[in-house]
Amino acid sequence: MKKKNDRSTLLNSYQNLIDISRDLASELDLNILLSKIVKAASEISDSEEASILMFDPAKNTLYFQAATNLDTQLNRGVIVPLEESIAGWIVQNQQPVIVDDPQKDKRHFDSIQNITNIKVNSLLGIPLLSKGKMIGVLEVINKRGGKFTKKDQDVLMALGAQAAVAIENSRLFLQSDLIGEFVHQIRTPLSALNAAAHLLKSNRVDEGQKKKMIDIMEAEIEALSEMSSSFLDLARLQSGRKPYHVSQFNIRELLVECYDIFYSDTQEHAIKFNLDIPETMPRMLGDRKQLKQALINLVNNAIKFNHEGGEITLRATAKEKKVFIAISDTGLGIPKDEQPKIFRKFYRVRSHRDQVPGTGLGLAVVKQIIVDHGGEISLTSEVNVGSTFTITLPLDKWQDESAI
Ligand SMILES: Nc1ncnc2c1ncn2[C@@H]1O[C@H](COP(=O)(O)OP(=O)(O)OP(=O)(O)O)[C@@H](O)[C@H]1O
Ligand SMILES: [Mg+2]
Structure with a gap:
């Protein structure tokens, strides 16, 4: 039986x-x-x-x-x-x-x-x-x-x-999907490089034009190299092959670090850069390096898509075992119909494509990092008024009650 x-x-x-x-x-x-x-x-x-x-x-x-x-x-x-x-x-x-x-x-x-x-x-x-x-x-x-x-x-x-x-x-599917997109994306800069090289070789250009061609080539090479490194970051994150290094850290210190990194950049563009963080913030557990990368990408955008004389505010609060971080700018803004698309890999707002250089990978990296930390990212934006990106991260059971 x-x-x-x-x-x-x-x-x-x-x-x-x-x-x-x-x-x-x-x-x-x-x-x-x-x-x-x-x-x-x-x-x-x-x-x-x-x-x-x-x-x-x-x-x-x-x-x-x-x-x-x-x-x-x-x-x-x-x-x-x-x-x-x-x-x-x-x-x-x-x-x-x-x-x-x-x-x-x-x-x-x-x-x-x-x-x-x-x-x-x-x-x-x-x-x-x-x-x-x-x-x-x-x-x-x-x-x-x-x-x-x-x-x-x-x-x-x-x-x-x-x-x-x-x-x-x-893993193989993910790689083939990503590689396909990457190859598609590098075609444009490669053909620009190709065309410039041909012209230079043909001797049909004068000295002034030559210099212009070389400038174009340098800019395209830089774009390709930036694209490769952001792409690699994203591929590693998405394939789960990049281990997260979790530690407990002070959120305020991290935000101040990001503020310091960009301070002189904002001053060069006559942008007013505000920091609005309470003196005491709870400690949080997460991959500090990755979260710093996410914040850097967001502040970088806030500067890139801003005007001379504009303003950026980096704000943070903590409530009910969650931390809220907001990055606001008074820049170009994002049209309503394109807002849901901007976290996609390689997506760039139509009206920005010819004005501001970029690969369209920064926000995809940000989203992946935030989601992996159990958090969310949202956006409010109005064209020619500005944008605010808000990150919500759980402190959860790991919250250290002794705020410092
Ligand atoms: N603060 C912002 N204000 C206005 N538009 C923005 C802002 N942040 C992002 N965008 C729009 O979303 C698009 C995607 O942003 P993302 O950071 O992914 O790419 P990128 O900045 O163009 O390139 P990179 O990969 O170098 O970051 C940008 O091209 C831009 O059109
Ligand atoms: Mg960016």
């Missing part, structure tokens, strides 16, 4: 697995895919939580990428040491492992508890391998009403095999 029950639950697990695999194979958005995998893993193994750690072969590190109990993406990118963790052991040995009492296992990585905020009583981890290549580790934690068995391990291995293929597919 017992045997039959075991058999039918096993059959159920595999039937479940077939349904899940079908769903995973059609999901191309990497972050959605990873959350589907962890959800499926915890259901199929009847465990409390599941998480995925990705392996970065270039840096030989493992980092958190998805977990069932993470309500924001903040822990994404937390690096787990290869040497002192069960996940690291799985990567190095390319084998699954069942640990009944991880607290007593010397491979256990203590901070895992801080990261996932749960006490780990039992753990089953498997390697995620695609065509023999190590992609990462899938772990399920705390089996409900018992211990993990060899059967759980087999079912999870079967899910892991499907999941690894789906992750590789989604």
Whole structure:
């Protein structure tokens, strides 16, 4: 009797697995895919939580990428040491492992508890391998009403095999999509360079025209080089290959730093630059470097799309475990019908394209960083009056009550 029950639950697990695999194979958005995998893993193994750690072969590190109990993406990118963790052991040995009492296992990585905020009583981890290549580790934690068995391990291995293929597919799709767009975008500057080079070679231009041609070429080369580096940033962020380095930091200090970076730039353009931040702001947890990049992109735009004699205000407040950062300018503004499009990769407002140089990637990078921090970005703007970009970031449970 017992045997039959075991058999039918096993059959159920595999039937479940077939349904899940079908769903995973059609999901191309990497972050959605990873959350589907962890959800499926915890259901199929009847465990409390599941998480995925990705392996970065270039840096030989493992980092958190998805977990069932993470309500924001903040822990994404937390690096787990290869040497002192069960996940690291799985990567190095390319084998699954069942640990009944991880607290007593010397491979256990203590901070895992801080990261996932749960006490780990039992753990089953498997390697995620695609065509023999190590992609990462899938772990399920705390089996409900018992211990993990060899059967759980087999079912999870079967899910892991499907999941690894789906992750590789989604990465390849993302790359082909991005590369296609990039190639399309570099065509214009390349043909301008080509035309200028031809003219220079033809000897049909006088000295004055020659100098103009060279100026054009320099500007196009600079545009191409800026486009390449912003593009690389975005590709890394979107593919989930760029681990986030999370730390706790002072928001006020970060904003003052951004203010200082641009102060002399604003003065050169006779722009009044205001800073309006309360003396005490809560500390927040996030990737400081990435958030700084997002703010830099926004202030840079506020200057670029402004007038001589205009004004910019960098404002911040904190309320109910959230921080609000607003960057307002008195510049060109953005027409209503184009406002929803400006966060798209390479999108530039029609009327600005010939007036102001840019690649149209800055805001796509900003959006990705903010969303990865569990935040939102919104915009109010009126043509020839100005624009305000507002970022809302959760401080959440990580808020340090002792404001400094
Ligand atoms: N503060 C602003 N005021 C008016 N228009 C803006 C502002 N910020 C962004 N825009 C519009 O949105 C478009 C997209 O902005 P984004 O920062 O992505 O690109 P960019 O500044 O043109 O190039 P870059 O990749 O160098 O940042 C801009 O080209 C511009 O038309
Ligand atoms: Mg920009």
